[in-house]
Amino acid sequence: MKRKSIALLIxxxxxxxxxxxxxxxxxxTKVMETNNVLTDAEIAKGQFxxxxxxxxxxxxxxxxxxxxxxxxxxxxxxxMAANRGATNIYVQSPDDRQKLRLTDSAGNExxxxxxADGSKLYFxxxxxxxxxxxxxxxxGSGLTQHSFIEKGIDGFGLxxxxxxxxxxxxxxxxKRNSAEIYIDMDxxxxxxxxxxxxxxxxxxDEGNHTHIFIANLIDGKVASGKDIMEGEPWDAPLAPYFDxxxxxxxxxxxxxxxxxxxxxxxxxxxxxxxxxxxxxxTSSRTTNICKHIxxxxxxxxxxxxxxxxxxxxDQQIAFSSMRREGNESDKERLFVWNNANHTMHDRTxxxxxxxSNIVWDGNEALYFIAPIEATHQLCKVDxxxxxxVITAGDHDINSFTTNGKKVVAQVTQITRATELFxxxxxxxNMTPISAVNQQIYDHIPFGRVEKxxxxxxxxxxxxxxxxxxxxxxxxxxxxxxxxCQGGPQSVVSQSWSYRWNFQLMAAQGYIVVAPxxxxxxxxxxxxxxxxxxxxxxxxxxDYLSAIDDVSKEPWSDETRLGCVGASYGGYSAFFxxxxxxxRFKAFIAHxxxxxxxxxxxxxxxxxxxxxxxxxxxxxxxPVAKRSYANSPHKFVTKWDTxxxxxxxxxxxxxxYTQSLEAFTAARLRDIPSxxxxxxxxxxxxxxxxxxxVWNREFFSWLDKYLK
Numbered sequence: 001m002k003r004k005s006i007a008l009l010i011x012x013x014x015x016x017x018x019x020x021x022x023x024x025x026x027x028x029t030k031v032m033e034t035n036n037v038l039t040d041a042e043i044a045k046g047q048f049x050x051x052x053x054x055x056x057x058x059x060x061x062x063x064x065x066x067x068x069x070x071x072x073x074x075x076x077x078x079x080m081a082a083n084r085g086a087t088n089i090y091v092q093s094p095d096d097r098q099k100l101r102l103t104d105s106a107g108n109e110x111x112x113x114x115x116a117d118g119s120k121l122y123f124x125x126x127x128x129x130x131x132x133x134x135x136x137x138x139x140g141s142g143l144t145q146h147s148f149i150e151k152g153i154d155g156f157g158l159x160x161x162x163x164x165x166x167x168x169x170x171x172x173x174x175k176r177n178s179a180e181i182y183i184d185m186d187x188x189x190x191x192x193x194x195x196x197x198x199x200x201x202x203x204x205d206e207g208n209h210t211h212i213f214i215a216n217l218i219d220g221k222v223a224s225g226k227d228i229m230e231g232e233p234w235d236a237p238l239a240p241y242f243d244x245x246x247x248x249x250x251x252x253x254x255x256x257x258x259x260x261x262x263x264x265x266x267x268x269x270x271x272x273x274x275x276x277x278x279x280x281x282t283s284s285r286t287t288n289i290c291k292h293i294x295x296x297x298x299x300x301x302x303x304x305x306x307x308x309x310x311x312x313x314d315q316q317i318a319f320s321s322m323r324r325e326g327n328e329s330d331k332e333r334l335f336v337w338n339n340a341n342h343t344m345h346d347r348t349x350x351x352x353x354x355x356s357n358i359v360w361d362g363n364e365a366l367y368f369i370a371p372i373e374a375t376h377q378l379c380k381v382d383x384x385x386x387x388x389v390i391t392a393g394d395h396d397i398n399s400f401t402t403n404g405k406k407v408v409a410q411v412t413q414i415t416r417a418t419e420l421f422x423x424x425x426x427x428x429n430m431t432p433i434s435a436v437n438q439q440i441y442d443h444i445p446f447g448r449v450e451k452x453x454x455x456x457x458x459x460x461x462x463x464x465x466x467x468x469x470x471x472x473x474x475x476x477x478x479x480x481x482x483x484c485q486g487g488p489q490s491v492v493s494q495s496w497s498y499r500w501n502f503q504l505m506a507a508q509g510y511i512v513v514a515p516x517x518x519x520x521x522x523x524x525x526x527x528x529x530x531x532x533x534x535x536x537x538x539x540x541x542d543y544l545s546a547i548d549d550v551s552k553e554p555w556s557d558e559t560r561l562g563c564v565g566a567s568y569g570g571y572s573a574f575f576x577x578x579x580x581x582x583r584f585k586a587f588i589a590h591x592x593x594x595x596x597x598x599x600x601x602x603x604x605x606x607x608x609x610x611x612x613x614x615x616x617x618x619x620x621x622p623v624a625k626r627s628y629a630n631s632p633h634k635f636v637t638k639w640d641t642x643x644x645x646x647x648x649x650x651x652x653x654x655x656y657t658q659s660l661e662a663f664t665a666a667r668l669r670d671i672p673s674x675x676x677x678x679x680x681x682x683x684x685x686x687x688x689x690x691x692x693v694w695n696r697e698f699f700s701w702l703d704k705y706l707k
Contacts, residue, residue, distance in 0.1 A: 036077045043443045048507035050695035054078050057436040059418040065118040068406040072112050072121050083689045091138045094422050094433055102140045116160045147222040155244040159253030167213050173233050176207035195265030197604045201240035202650045202682035210235045228279050236260040250310045255280050257308035269606045272304045276319050289337050311363045315339045318358050326607040329489035331525050351387045352524045357399055371522035374463045374493045391428045396494040412496040415446045445470040447506040454549045457541045464546045467502040467512040477557040479706040482547040483514040484565030484572035491521045508699050513550045517542035533614045533623040536630035560706045566590035578635025586705035587643040591654045591683050594662040596631035602655040636665045642672035644701040648681035
């Protein structure tokens with residue numbers, strides 16, 4: 001139930017090809033920078049608030065130069081009054097913290113890619129009004145626009161010799177709107193469907209699909225492109241994430257590997273069967289490398305296959321594979337396809353953790369990131385499948401970039417937002433490179449984080465993070481929050497969130513208990529799989545084990561416990577509201593599942609509920625019957641605790657009607673309750689002012705009932 005979000009913010013400023021903007025800051029830039037400076041009042045107060053959090057710069061898109069002497073990355077800053085952000089490009093040496101800003105907030109920049117000789121940096125920018133391909137030299141000179149494609153593009157990738165480019169664009173494939181079908185009814189506003197899915201994540205199906213175009217780069221300009229998927233009713237990269245990492249040129253620039261799920265309708269809604277395809281530029285032939293049949297007739301790769309990466313010699317492709325069809329949270333295996341003999345090899349067959357962010361180290365070994373014990377670490381696997389965990393410690397390595405000799409990673413902790421670190425690939429030592437938010441850390445204290453092992457009802461040891469207020473006094477008693485993770489298969493790790501931020505909760509005077517209950521990655525596949533078909537079972541007992549354990553401490557006030565969560569965490573709040581035996585004094589549920597039957601009929605990716613519920617509400621198998629019998633709405637008669645319910649109108653994964661049903665039930669049962677509906681948000685809240693409102697509602701509710 002997770003979704004990435006990309007906001008393309010269009011600015012009217014236009015810069016013609018070749019113009020230079022180094023050290024030429026616009027008024028908008030100055031406004032953005034001023035907004036990100038702490039006020040004297042905020043420094044004097046010394047408290048981490050939502051307003052302070054939105055002054056933090058957000059690092060992304062880091063890429064190391066071919067020589068390894070420069071690291072380029074973007075930083076997004078937000079202006080609360082304008083309710084928008086601006087994303088700029090920075091360059092610095094990995095060996096020091098002196099950075100140079102290359103762009104000036106005349107557009108939002110993303111999709112960074114170095115030229116092969118490191119002389120320029122290509123990127124996607126909205127500075128011309130639509131997203132187009134630009135480049136700039138690492139000293140800030142030579143800003144040049146390369147594409148002038150009507151309606152703009154959504155992403156791109158250059159061949160190493162800079163002769164060809166692929167780009168993404170949404171194209172009309174199927175007529176869905178009534179005014180298109182009945183041309184004499186041009187004022188009609190209906191959408192017409194014959195099959196699933198009518199809507200996906202946060203949008204209705206308008207009949208458009210994201211396709212890959214290939215074009216030549218002639219004299220620095222992108223020529224007219226060829227749609228290599230012309231007329232095909234599916235997306236590449238996959239909806240709804242549209243991750244550019246699902247597409248990759250080979251090093252020779254002769255073939256393009258891409259991820260696609262070539263299914264439609266009901267088949268698409270119930271399946272996770274995506275594959276890796278290779279498009280040959282010369283012959284225009286497309287080959288699926290994932291469809292092989294085993295000796296017993298079984299399909300070898302019926303699940304998610306994504307993120308192809310060519311080896312330096314172009315003889316192999318590494319990619320991520322989930323073997324079990326219909327399970328979006330199966331183990332992410334690292335597979336390697338051999339071009340010479342068309343064989344497949346699972347490099348992580350004996351490694352009980354996921355593998356992501358796959359990068360070749362020569363033609364034999366590969367780097368990747370694995371979630372291990374509620375952290376994310378850099379690992380390496382050789383051609384025989386021997387895995388070495390390179391790094392260690394309480395941190396999340398969220399992505400990394402390498403030139404073959406030097407590795408630079410984006411790293412977070414519960415106490416720190418994303419910063420760049422140099423990783424010694426031999427020792428695993430990590431050295432900070434960037435300090436984007438140092439002004440925050442210099443003036444705002446953060447709370448201590450404790451790693452706690454809690455014994456579960458079945459005798460397991462569950463890793464639980466406990467986050468304390470910055471001014472924690474062990475002689476005082478504090479209201480305590482149980483945080484229920486969404487996903488449901490998403491690790492509670494050393495991540496930094498701008499939506500559910502543990503430090504923000506702790507700074508308002510709450511102790512936060514964040515357990516890695518059953519169903520979360522990084523503790524092996526058995527621990528992860530337990531939740532599917534058993535939403536109301538062991539993982540709920542794990543929640544209660546965590547909060548019961550912490551509430552026994554002398555500094556936790558067991559008479560002032562709260563329970564909060566979103567998505568599956570929102571389901572957890574709804575379910576516990578009817579089963580908590582008066583533990584909690586307040587609940588908050590954001591976009592939670594309330595009624596399994598209506599959820600099944602209104603959600604879109606049915607493979608998710610089929611896997612996690614055990615099937616539809618009319619199925620007679622024991623797993624499905626148990627799931628629907630334990631739907632939260634069946635326990636409403638036992639609700640007795642104030643509950644805040646939050647949702648977004650554009651949420652089609654857990655439709656906003658789930659929250660409406662819960663609010664109706666609470667009011668009719670005279671439960672103190674409040675409904676907050678964001679009309680321009682989906683499953684998460686991303687817009688700056690909406691986020692401030694969300695946090696004010698969140699903390700005012702907790703303060704009312706727990707303080």
